[in-house]
Amino acid sequence: MVQDYSSDPVLAKTLAYWRAKRRARSMPSRRDIDPTEIGPLLSHLQLIEVVDGGIRYRYRLAGTSLVTAFGREYTGRYLDELFAGERLAYAQRVFGTVCSKRKPVFLRNRYSTTRDVDMIANRLYMPLSEDGCSVNVIFGALTFEFGRGALPGLWSSATLDRSTATLHVIEDEVVPA
Numbered sequence: 001m002v003q004d005y006s007s008d009p010v011l012a013k014t015l016a017y018w019r020a021k022r023r024a025r026s027m028p029s030r031r032d033i034d035p036t037e038i039g040p041l042l043s044h045l046q047l048i049e050v051v052d053g054g055i056r057y058r059y060r061l062a063g064t065s066l067v068t069a070f071g072r073e074y075t076g077r078y079l080d081e082l083f084a085g086e087r088l089a090y091a092q093r094v095f096g097t098v099c100s101k102r103k104p105v106f107l108r109n110r111y112s113t114t115r116d117v118d119m120i121a122n123r124l125y126m127p128l129s130e131d132g133c134s135v136n137v138i139f140g141a142l143t144f145e146f147g148r149g150a151l152p153g154l155w156s157s158a159t160l161d162r163s164t165a166t167l168h169v170i171e172d173e174v175v176p177a
Contacts, residue, residue, distance in 0.1 A: 005106040005170070010044045011124040014141035015104060015170070017041075018126045026102055027129040030137045035061065046140035048079075048125075054099050056080060057092070057138070069119075069144050094167065098125045099135040104170040120145040 005011040017038050021028035035045050047061035057079040067073050074082055079091055098105050104126040111119045121144055128137040 005124050008122050008143055010041055010143050011141050014041055015124060025132060027127045029130050030128045033139055044141050044143060048138040050136050054096055057095050066142055095138060098127050098138050101169050102127050102135060106168045106170055108166045
C-alpha cells in the first residue's frame with residue numbers, strides 16, 4: 001500500500017523526471033516535457049491546461065490507466081464539465097494550490113462507491129510554466145488502489161471521503177528514483 005509519493009514507483013519516477021527537466025529553474029516548461037520519454041509511465045500521466053489564469057482547467061492528456069479508472073475519455077474536456085459541487089470545488093482548490101505555490105503537490109484520497117467499493121487515488125501534480133512565473137500547465141501522475149469488487153469506471157461516480165484526504169506541498173527534498 002502506498003503511503004506517500006516516494007513509495008509509489010510511478011509517482012517517484014515522474015517527480016524525478018520533472019526535477020531533471022526543471023534543471024536550475026523553479027519549474028520546467030511544457031515544451032520540456034515529453035511523456036513518451038517515460039514510456040512505461042505514460043498510461044498514468046495527465047497534462048492539464050490552466051485556462052484564464054486558473055478560472056478553468058482543461059485536460060489535454062489523460063493516460064489509458066486514468067481513462068479506465070474514470071470510465072470514459074476526458075482528454076479535451078474541462079474540469080467543470082466532468083465534476084460538480086464539492087468534488088469540483090476540491091479539484092479546483094488542488095489545482096489552484098499547484099498554481100499558487102508553484103511546487104509539486106501530492107494527494108492521497110479514499111473514495112467509496114454506491115457498490116461499497118473502496119478506491120484510493122494517489123496523485124502528484126507538478127507545475128509547468130512558459131515564463132518561469134505563471135503556471136500554465138499542470139503535469140499530473142496518478143495511481144489507484146482498488147478494493148475488492150472494483151470495476152473500471154467506478155471512480156466517476158465515487159464519493160470522496162474528506163476525512164482521509166491528504167494534501168502535501170513537496171519542497172525540494174531528494175526523492176529516490
